[in-house]
Amino acid sequence: MTALQTHNDPIDIPDGAYVKRPDYARPYVTMSARHRWSKCALSAVLPQLRGPSGPAADEGTSAHKVAEWALAQKFKIGPQGIPAPAVQPPAGLHDFDYNPRGIADWQAQVAQHAITYANEAAGLYSDVGGDTHCLIECVLDTADLCGVKVACRADLVLWNPQAKRLVVGDYKYGRSPVGVGTADEPNEQCAGAAVLWSLQAPHLQPEQIGLFVYQPRIRFGEAFQTLVPSHGATDWLAVQRVALESELVAVAAASASAARGELVDPTPGDHCTYCPSARWCPAAAAFGAKALDVEANRVAVVDWTPEEVMAIWSMRAAFKQFEEDLKERVRILHEKQHPAVTVKWRKGSPMWLSEPAAVEAFMMADRYDMLKPPAIGNAAGIIPDSELAALTGRYPDVPTFAAVDGKNPALAAGSFAKYLNQEKK
Numbered sequence: 001m002t003a004l005q006t007h008n009d010p011i012d013i014p015d016g017a018y019v020k021r022p023d024y025a026r027p028y029v030t031m032s033a034r035h036r037w038s039k040c041a042l043s044a045v046l047p048q049l050r051g052p053s054g055p056a057a058d059e060g061t062s063a064h065k066v067a068e069w070a071l072a073q074k075f076k077i078g079p080q081g082i083p084a085p086a087v088q089p090p091a092g093l094h095d096f097d098y099n100p101r102g103i104a105d106w107q108a109q110v111a112q113h114a115i116t117y118a119n120e121a122a123g124l125y126s127d128v129g130g131d132t133h134c135l136i137e138c139v140l141d142t143a144d145l146c147g148v149k150v151a152c153r154a155d156l157v158l159w160n161p162q163a164k165r166l167v168v169g170d171y172k173y174g175r176s177p178v179g180v181g182t183a184d185e186p187n188e189q190c191a192g193a194a195v196l197w198s199l200q201a202p203h204l205q206p207e208q209i210g211l212f213v214y215q216p217r218i219r220f221g222e223a224f225q226t227l228v229p230s231h232g233a234t235d236w237l238a239v240q241r242v243a244l245e246s247e248l249v250a251v252a253a254a255s256a257s258a259a260r261g262e263l264v265d266p267t268p269g270d271h272c273t274y275c276p277s278a279r280w281c282p283a284a285a286a287f288g289a290k291a292l293d294v295e296a297n298r299v300a301v302v303d304w305t306p307e308e309v310m311a312i313w314s315m316r317a318a319f320k321q322f323e324e325d326l327k328e329r330v331r332i333l334h335e336k337q338h339p340a341v342t343v344k345w346r347k348g349s350p351m352w353l354s355e356p357a358a359v360e361a362f363m364m365a366d367r368y369d370m371l372k373p374p375a376i377g378n379a380a381g382i383i384p385d386s387e388l389a390a391l392t393g394r395y396p397d398v399p400t401f402a403a404v405d406g407k408n409p410a411l412a413a414g415s416f417a418k419y420l421n422q423e424k425k
């Protein structure tokens with residue numbers, strides 16, 4: 001346990017941001033953050049720095065709006081034959097062509113993704129008869145589960161009473177891969193929503209179950225990923241319910257500890273990325289301090305045992321989070337013209353102001369050899385499949401290094417700790 005120090009607010013927070021403090025008497029989690037609190041209960045009880053939404057989030061909101069229209073058309077909800085809602089790309093998107101052509105391309109792509117999403121979802125019922133009920137942005141909040149209020153809004157819940165088939169879908173418009181997972185380790189958000197459905201509608205127990213994640217702009221892997229647990233839906237849901245309840249019990253215990261003025265131990269890992277509580281997290285601070293010792297030659301990475309190296313490797317996201325946090329604070333200090341910050345300017349690299357105009361210029365110069373084809377994923381539907389198959393191949397598989405024993409936070413932290421007490425040589 002760590003002594004509770006959650007009132008050390010950052011002295012400089014971004015404009016429009018605010019600190020959300022938990023109410024320890026009423027623990028609360030959102031299903032969308034389950035990937036984090038299921039692995040680190042502390043993250044559910046620390047304060048959170050909430051910022052205004054950025055261009056990427058606003059783009060996702062627009063894409064969801066169009067997706068809702070596509071689902072309503074596909075599943076015949078409300079007025080039919082109406083055009084897609086008019087959405088505009090938010091300002092500030094990275095590498096975006098804001099010329100009329102670029103905006104029109106973006107709008108066409110958003111609409112096409114939405115239609116594919118609806119078609120793929122409906123295709124999951126192509127083998128069964130009867131009506132399929134489509135619940136868009138389905139709210140599945142619980143009043144209290146294991147002492148914790150769980151807020152859950154599923155992008156899509158489909159239910160066919162005839163087949164007793166339940167499908168929970170998630171539409172992701174970001175590019176970092178999310179994935180639907182496996183039967184043993186399913187996408188936490190979708191599986192959690194399925195459990196809440198079964199709790200809220202005990203008279204509608206599914207006999208078949210499916211999950212899917214549609215992420216049209218994913219960089220690697222399939223855009224539409226489905227998961228159909230091979231064993232019976234009831235058994236699978238029961239296992240998932242036990243898993244969810246044990247995570248919530250840990251959150252409730254973390255909240256009770258925090259109410260007594262103590263923090264449960266943090267569990268750093270990949271889920272630390274973008275953790276809104278990192279500024280108050282003892283692990284993020286401790287990892288940063290220890291990394292600085294390495295940088296200052298007080299300790300050396302070569303002194304670690306292979307097991308310690310792999311334990312730290314498994315937790316490298318915590319370092320990344322620390323660095324991101326540090327960068328953000330320096331940026332804000334500079335923005336607020338704090339005297340501790342000085343700036344050295346490096347001349348910016350040249351850039352094309354308009355890639356389409358640059359392409360046109362090379363074509364006019366008859367230099368087709370200077371043109372680069374787009375990402376392969378964007379070629380589908382433009383070049384026939386057979387031609388695309390003949391033109392494309394795959395890079396060799398890329399190795400990903402992982403610790404045989406998985407994550408081991410205690411060993412990772414301990415491997416630093418044993419050096420912390422050493423005298424500086």
Ligand code: SF4
Nearest residue numbers: 040266268272275281
């Ligand atoms: S930064 Fe990581 S270890 Fe710390 S609270 Fe967040 S998820 Fe937990």
